[in-house]
Amino acid sequence: MLCVLSFGAEADDDRLQFLLKEVQGNDITELIASGREKLASVLRL
Numbered sequence: 001m002l003c004v005l006s007f008g009a010e011a012d013d014d015r016l017q018f019l020l021k022e023v024q025g026n027d028i029t030e031l032i033a034s035g036r037e038k039l040a041s042v043l044r045l
Helices: 013-023 028-044
Strands: 002-004 009-011
Touching: 009 013
Parallel strands: none
Antiparallel strands: 002 009
């Protein structure tokens, strides 16, 4: 398990590796825009 002490976050290594593989090679601004759209659709429900 990875622990980021500067702000107290913890992450499961397997999930973190999966996330990094999924976003590898993608533009960060596109990823953020996509995440905002998904979050907005959930909040509308």
